[in-house]
Amino acid sequence: MATGRTHRPATRSRGIPEATVARLPLYLRALTALSERSVPTVSSEELAAAAGVNSAKLRKDFSYLGSYGTRGVGYDVEYLVYQISRELGLTQDWPVVIVGIGNLGAALANYGGFASRGFRVAALIDADPAMAGKPVAGMPVQHTDDLEKIIEENGVSIGVIATPAGAAQQVSERLIAAGVTSILNFAPTVLSVPDGVDVRKVDLSIELQILAFHEQRKAGEETGGGAEAAGTPAEGTTGGASGTGAAPAAGRAGRRLRAQGRARG
Amino acid sequence: MATGRTHRPATRSRGIPEATVARLPLYLRALTALSERSVPTVSSEELAAAAGVNSAKLRKDFSYLGSYGTRGVGYDVEYLVYQISRELGLTQDWPVVIVGIGNLGAALANYGGFASRGFRVAALIDADPAMAGKPVAGMPVQHTDDLEKIIEENGVSIGVIATPAGAAQQVSERLIAAGVTSILNFAPTVLSVPDGVDVRKVDLSIELQILAFHEQRKAGEETGGGAEAAGTPAEGTTGGASGTGAAPAAGRAGRRLRAQGRARG
């Protein structure tokens, strides 16, 4: 990778760690809730609990953005909402297209969480001619033939792929050729994209498989030897398991891991 | 946390790193595709390309499972499929309930990727009495009143929450009380759960916000100074961006980052 520079980002500068970026939306959500309840300020401890992380991590994350808090007091909710929104680029409006209007595509189109942030569903696109014109989420579905035109006319740079796996690569190529540079991929395939294009993927079955892995551990290990790492899930980019984590410094004594009866009826 | 032991898992043992666990489903998917094409063996280089990671990472990941490859040859596809399935706990059948049969819940119920792995949708549950009895994905929706009974009778330990945010915490409590120990949460809320319960979350709007962050960088930085970290996305637990990554050792010279015209249209 070029050089490998940018080791420590000197207080307030470019180069926010990816792990931090991935948590900013979490903080933003918690802050928005506080804002709606007209809470003026919040401590790192409280906000961390609301976001499901620990306070040291939160403070370190915020330190990459700058010094937006007040010692002895906490953070100004409104101000933080603004700063994080700006950092995430949500003060501008992002037109988004959703390609593949099956069950999932329709769910995404109806999902309120998009509009409430800086996103606007500019168009719904499907390859099925029978879908064309049909309204989904109060918006007519358009045919794939017009994909390029739609992207260009709306200045879309973010595309969501909710097609079957087989169609995803081709759709991504057309999106990219038309000007899209960020893709959220729900199709269970690896997309090959040129440099400069970001792809994030969400795969429902992968998440379940990761849960199954831990679930299996719980069932098996508790009798065996270690039993230790059993309740230690991801907390990664998307993972972010909670496991009692909401309670600030509360003892993690509890454990649990009962066999849970199970049985038939 | 306890002690913090288990630093280096001595060749084949417990304690597979979380990052590795999160990639196993990816490898499994690629291997399944190879298996369907009756490919007998595959090298780390080829498999890595198919899974969208690099080969060193893949080999290291596999080394945590044991030595399942043959030097000079590669990995036996069928054997690896089995070993990874077993490691993930997919050789057994996991009954799953989906709570909240809105657009998203219906999409999940119809999602073929579940059944194809070791998962079986045991029941669909919704709080709306009008939904009760209605068939979704060939299965009658059941009312929330029967949640506990359903969990117990089917021995469900994995629950999927696709309800509105407001209902999620309460649903999770009922699921857990009835015996569920792993939850996949699609509701945009932080769930507080007791120790020993795993939660993984998928938040559509968070993924988009992360994309927006990088998108903003592309638009802004390229004229400014750095311009370096621009095309360097997540590759984290869920992120896993591709960026030319599919090509094995191909030069990452290209760059791109054109301003992309944009404009109105």
Place this chain on the structure above:
DNA sequence: GGTTGTGAACATATTCACAGCA
């Protein structure tokens, strides 16, 4: 020759613990 498996080097992320300031 070709490819795995892995120690060692490097990079990133998290947590600790406390100085510094309101």
Place this chain on the structure above:
DNA sequence: TGCTGTGAATATGTTCACAACC
């Protein structure tokens, strides 16, 4: 006194590079 901001310590993850082996 209470809370932030951050260096230092630790933990986790990735990549390199090569010995071991087929």
